[in-house]
Amino acid sequence: MMELDFTQWMAGVQAQVEDALSDFLPAAHLVPTKLHEAMRYTVLGGGKRVRPLLVYASGALFDADPQALARAACALEMIHAYSLVHDDMPCMDDDELRRGKPTVHVAYDEATALLVGDALQAQAFEVLASSDTLPPARLVGMLRLLAQAAGSSGMCGGQAIDLDSVGLSLTREQLERMHQLKTGALLRASVLLGALCGKDLNNAELEALGAYSKAVGLAFQVVDDILDATADSATLGKTAGKDAADNKPTYVSILGLDESKALAEQLRRDAHHALAPFGEQALRLRELADLIVQRKA
Amino acid sequence: MMELDFTQWMAGVQAQVEDALSDFLPAAHLVPTKLHEAMRYTVLGGGKRVRPLLVYASGALFDADPQALARAACALEMIHAYSLVHDDMPCMDDDELRRGKPTVHVAYDEATALLVGDALQAQAFEVLASSDTLPPARLVGMLRLLAQAAGSSGMCGGQAIDLDSVGLSLTREQLERMHQLKTGALLRASVLLGALCGKDLNNAELEALGAYSKAVGLAFQVVDDILDATADSATLGKTAGKDAADNKPTYVSILGLDESKALAEQLRRDAHHALAPFGEQALRLRELADLIVQRKA
Known part of the structure; x- marks a missing residue:
């Protein structure tokens, strides 16, 4: 794969992941059809697939088994997708646009959105637990890692801190801690599961x-905040300026735009530095760090 | 344990499970404290613990390892508890009373209820995946089984069919199918995980x-429907007559009260019959079948 340039490699992974997600989601004609349709609506046909890309990039360090990579990548994307569905619901962020499409509770209804999220979380664990090409003891550790990253000491915990922070003025350290849980935990799990x-x-x-x-996790969030403050909704595929409107603390509100951009660049260099021990095999991880900092949406 | 009478055995399991749940839930003083408090509020200090009792009763068939049983029992109870929290939310059943206490979205708020459910599902997988007394290959199979029972081909699927059925007149077969997914899948997982x-x-x-x-799963639901039609809210610890008020199909509405009672008794005998191969070791499973049919709440 190393002979492909980054754009080709990325497109290849995204296409593979799209196919795998389609295979690992229940078919839309199976009962309950509305739930299964809504699960597929949620997961398929959109998204940057950052977590799957991290899985594959990290897997490239150790020439990982492609079947296991596909399952790990899809499990992480399903957890991520479920979190977006629940996060968009009226009792949370109340957002109507996601990945350029109406959010699930808008396209369907709130009860369906709730169940879609719940079912996708279970599906994620089923997809990973059904991996049959890895040593079982290692797979158990991977399932535990995924659960920890998703739960109250990971993503859900970050969401809870985020909710409790609306209208508060957080310090940079508190903001960092929130994001380390809310998005960082799942990005870390992506990197580790890919390698595993x-x-x-x-x-x-x-x-x-x-x-x-x-x-990379912090850079991702800093850049998210920069884009939320500077890009438009059409480019983002979601409502821009939402954080400021919701009075949520962001890197831009705490550090200002210029210092936020400098921080993102510093974090990109930190990411490269951390990869030094892996040499040439870490090419894709380095390129992903660059992409995450330099993306426009 | 066989020298204990059933009531003593049950009280012992319930006390053990309460302690184990408390150990396996994040401490209330850990950040995010509100989420962790709400998770503990949801899970601790209430409930009949039917799924844990099935785990232990089934474990008694093969003198199962007590540490593994505690983890499997708690994982199942956490999945069950999360489903109740989400089911009670305004966009689903909109219920204000559960196990004699205000429901989570009433005691806290809707966003917290959403996150409590999400985090409890992840916690369930973490608790089971952290079992270190079972052969890893078997444990992977158990995790897969739990995920299947919880997801769209199990509990979440049953919830979706239930939602789609409000106001419809289901046949007995359709009602049975719905309950086999909605409650049956998790009860079956309890029995299988205990044995495993x-x-x-x-x-x-x-x-x-x-x-x-x-x-047992069908009997449980038939008796639930009988109790919903005949008992009062104080006895049930939840709002009685809710199904009829919500125009939901029930065994009582389809079969009438007398035939529903006869069906429950027939299912109890079926359950006993299925246990014949296991002899005396199946005592607790037989007693649980009796309890499920003869309970008053």
Whole structure:
């Protein structure tokens, strides 16, 4: 794969993941059809697939098994997709546009959105637990890691802190902590699960990949905040300026635009630095760090 | 344990499970504290613990490892508890009373109820995946089974069919199918996971336990419908007469009260019959079938 340029590699992974997601989601004609249709509406045909890209990029470090990578990538994307569906609901962010399409509770109804999220979380664990090309002991560890990243000490915990922070003025440290849970935990899980599709990790590898994930996760959020403040809704595929309108603390509101941009660039360099031990095999992870900082949407 | 009478055995399991749930839930002082408090409010100090009782009763068939049983029982109870929290939300059943306490969205708020459910589902998988006394290959199978029982081909699927059925006149077969998914799938998972804490299951054992689970699962729902039609809210710890008021199809509305009672009794006998191959070791499973049919709340 290394002979492909980054854009080709990325397009290839995205196409593979789209096919795998379609295979791993229940068919739309199966009962309950409305729920299954809505699950497919939620997951398929959109999104940057950042987490799957991280899985595959990290898998490239150790020539990981493609079947295991597909399952790990889809599990992470399903967890991410469910979190967006629930996050968009009226009792949370009350958003009507996501990935350029009406959100699930708008396209269907609130009860369906609730169930879509719940069912996608279960589906994520089923997809990963059905991997049959990995040593079972390692797979158990991967399932535990996914659960921790998704739960109250990870993504859900970050959402809860985010909710409690509306209207408060957070310090940069508090903001960082919130994002480390809300988006960082799942990005870290993507990097680790991708590598674990290849082999058991020693402490040095865990530490290096953890440092990379931390930098990329924060960079991702800093850039999100920059884009929310500067881009328009059509470009983003979701409502722009939403955070400011909701009075949510952001990097831009705390650091200003210029310092936020400098921080993103610093984090990109930190990410590259963390990958030094892996040499040439880390090409895709380096390119992804660049993409995450330089993206326009 | 066999020298205890059923009531003593049940009280012992319930106390053990309460302690284990408390251990396996994040402490209330950990950030995010409101989410963790609400998770503990949801799960602790109430409920009949039917699924944990089935886990332990089934574990008794093969002298299963107590640590594994505690994890499986708590995982199932967390999935069940999360489903109740989401089911009670305004966009679903909009219920204000559960287990004699205000529902989570009433005691806290809707966003917290949403996150409590999401986090509890993840916690369930983490608790089971952290079991270190079972062979990893068997544990992977158990995690897959839990995910299937919880997802769109299990509990969430049943919820979706239930939602789509409001105001429709279902046939008995359609009603049965809905309940087999909505409550039956998780009860079956309880019985199978309990047994799997003891050993790998052969096809004959899987079939016998499947038949027991199916009978007990349907009996549970038939009796629920009978109680909803005949008991008062104080006894039930939730709003009585809710199904009729919501125009939901029930066994009582389809079969009438007398035939529903006869059906429950027939299912109890079916459950006993399915356990014949297991002899004396199945005492607790038989007693649980009796309890499920003869309960008053």
